[in-house]
Amino acid sequence: MNVGILGGGQLARMLALAGWPLDIRCRTIDPDPYACSGSVAPLTAIPFDDSTRILEWIKDMDVITYELEHIPQATIESLPASRLHPPAQALLATQDRLLEKKLCEKLSIPTAAFSPVAHVNELRNAIGQLGLPAVLKTRRYGYDGKGQWIITQATPLEPFFGRVGTMVPLIVEQHVDFEWEAALAAVRALNGTTRFYPLTRTHQEKGILRWARPLLPNEQSAGIEPQAREIMIALLEALNYVGVMVIEFFVTANGLLVNEMAPRVHNSAHWTIEGAECSQFENHLRAICGYPLGATESVGHCATVNLVGHVMSMNQLLSLPGLHLHLYGKMPRPGRKLGHVTLRHQDSGNLARSLDQVLKYTKEPLIKS
Ligand SMILES: Nc1ncnc2c1ncn2[C@@H]1O[C@H](COP(=O)(O)OP(=O)(O)O)[C@@H](O)[C@H]1O
Ligand SMILES: [Mg+2]
Structure with missing residues (x-):
């Protein structure tokens, strides 16, 4: 193939x-x-x-x-x-934050309240309805928190909109006071068979994913995993989807809100390389090539930590038990994802200790290796 x-x-x-x-x-x-x-x-x-x-x-x-x-x-x-695969309509619906939210609206899937804004008066009116703080985002081309701004009481709207709003189409969203964030990866085959990876907790810093790991038992509260799967099925079916799709969620006291979705493999599921029977990458290829899907159950207790902006000493990293290093061969630049590590342990206590340790080690600013 x-x-x-x-x-x-x-x-x-x-x-x-x-x-x-x-x-x-x-x-x-x-x-x-x-x-x-x-x-x-x-x-x-x-x-x-x-x-x-x-x-x-x-x-x-x-x-x-x-x-x-x-x-x-x-x-x-x-x-x-x-x-x-995935089909063109999946890419078109997800590459524009407005179309993405409208698709959710059509399928009765909850998201943060939103409004497109083409003019500063529209922004003012939208903020009047959504309240402050609000998050202004470019409709397209945003990633790793780029192309978004938090608007507070103190933001002078005229000059601010003059700087960003006249160049590209924008959307403004209610700022969600979430408890934490989660992501669900699923894979759908050509014949419609669908498998789900375990729901994953994600943590972003400055808009960039810092770490991700499957939920701990005490985080499986209030049936959020079934809700996430139901939302996933609705979207996969509406888009006649084939391949891996990931949905990012805000977890709130009232359940899940969809933040955004990705019609592709995704950083929040990198742990599946070592931590699932069949990784998101292999399963995406299996699905789009028409092969049977692999099992999505997790193996051991895993967490992924991104290496952002710099890579610390390989000797230090590779000496940690249970650590798997992935370097992408990219030139270091502040805020750039250069690699990730996945930690895999037999019990969740060891994983938690190891995760703490690696988060300390890999913090920016950097120790040059
Ligand atoms: N409406 C919002 N309310 C609260 N936090 C938000 C909101 N939108 C984005 N964020 C924060 O910024 C991060 C990145 O935003 P996201 O919309 O996922 O863009 P990107 O495409 O850059 O990942 C989110 O994971 C979340 O932590
Ligand atoms: Mg995101």
Whole structure:
């Protein structure tokens, strides 16, 4: 099987690595000729808006998939639907925060209250309804907390909107006073069979995922996992989805609100490489290639910690028991995801101690290795 992946970041790299033992050969494209998939899979530098070259490139591919949402609509719609998984409609619905929220609204799935804003007066009116603080976000191209601003009483709206609002379409959301955040990964096969990974607790710092781990028994409160699965099924079915999808949730006293979803493999499920019977990467490939899905149950107690902005001494990291290191081969830059570690232990007490230790070790600012 030849799988073409649009995007050459760490997700493409880990997909290619997962495909290797199954003789699923991944090839990647990215506008950046030095994208990090290139060291493990063939990489061709093609801009995402060059659909002519992309159509030429996919001729040899049995299946086409993508590892990021920021692909122009014209390109995604030009791809042959029979070979593209997840389908174009999944990418189109999730690459724009407004369309994503409207889809949830249509399916009666709860989200934070929101409003599109094209003008400063609309922003003022929306804030009047939503209350403060509120979160202003670009509708497209946001990731790792980029392209979003918290608006408080003190924010002078006119100059602020003048700086950001006149350039790109925006959406404003109610700031959710969540208890914690969670993410659910599921995989759906061509025949509709669906499997769920355990619900995962996530923790973001400055908008970037810092750590993620499956819920502990005492966090399984008030039936949130069944609610998360119900929401997932509604979205997967509405989108006629094939592959791995992840939904990010705010956990509130009144249950779950959908924050956003990703039509692809996702950072919150990296722990599945060592911590699940079949990883999210392998299961995505199995699903889009039409193979039977792998088991999604967890193995041991796991947590993933991202290495953001710098990588500390490999000797120190690799000397920790139960630690698995994944480096993406990217140039260090503040706020950039350079790798992750997954900790796996036989009991949750050891995992908690190990997680504390690694969080201390890997904190920015950095110890240069
Ligand atoms: N409406 C909101 N209320 C409270 N926190 C928010 C809200 N929107 C985003 N955040 C915080 O910012 C993080 C990143 O925002 P998100 O919308 O998921 O964008 P990204 O695409 O960058 O991941 C969230 O995980 C959450 O911690
Ligand atoms: Mg997010």
